Amino acid sequence: xxxxxxxxxxxxxxxxxxxxAAAAWxxxxxxxxxxxxxxxxxxxxxxxxxxxxxxxxxLLYMLCLTLPAGTGPDGLPVGIQLVGKRHxxxxxxxxxLWVERQLGARR
Numbered sequence: 001x002x003x004x005x006x007x008x009x010x011x012x013x014x015x016x017x018x019x020x021a022a023a024a025w026x027x028x029x030x031x032x033x034x035x036x037x038x039x040x041x042x043x044x045x046x047x048x049x050x051x052x053x054x055x056x057x058x059l060l061y062m063l064c065l066t067l068p069a070g071t072g073p074d075g076l077p078v079g080i081q082l083v084g085k086r087h088x089x090x091x092x093x094x095x096x097l098w099v100e101r102q103l104g105a106r107r
Contacts, residue, residue, distance in 0.1 A: 015059055019086075022060040026085050031095045036064070036081035040072025053081070061086045065096045069103055 026032065035053055042049045057064050063084040072078045082099060084092030 019060050022062065023085065026062065026083075031065075031082040031084050031092055031099075033099075034081050034083055036066040036079045040074060040076040040078045043074070043076065057083050063089060063092050065092055067096060067100055067103070 037049050037051070037053060039049075054064055063086065065082045065084070066079045067082070068077050069080040070078050080099070082092060082096050084095065
C-alpha cells in the first residue's frame, strides 16, 4: 500500500513538471490546433464519441475548444480543436471566434 502511495506522489510530481513545461512551450501561441477525436461524430445519440485525444490536455490543465470544421465520409460532423493556456479562457474564445470566421462556419 505504501509503495502505491509513493508511485502516486511521483506521478503527481511528474505531472507538475509536465504542466510547467507545457505552460512555457505554449506561451508563444494563442492556441494549438489539433484533432478533438479520431474521426467523424458517431451515428445516433447513444454515444458522444471518443474523448481519447483530450486526456493529455486535461492532465496539463490546458483549455480545449472544439469547433465544427466539415463533414466526414458519412456526412457526419468533423471538428477541430483549439487548445489554449491555463487561465486564458478569453484569449482562447477570441481565437476560436477568429478561426470560426475563417472557416466560414458563422453566417
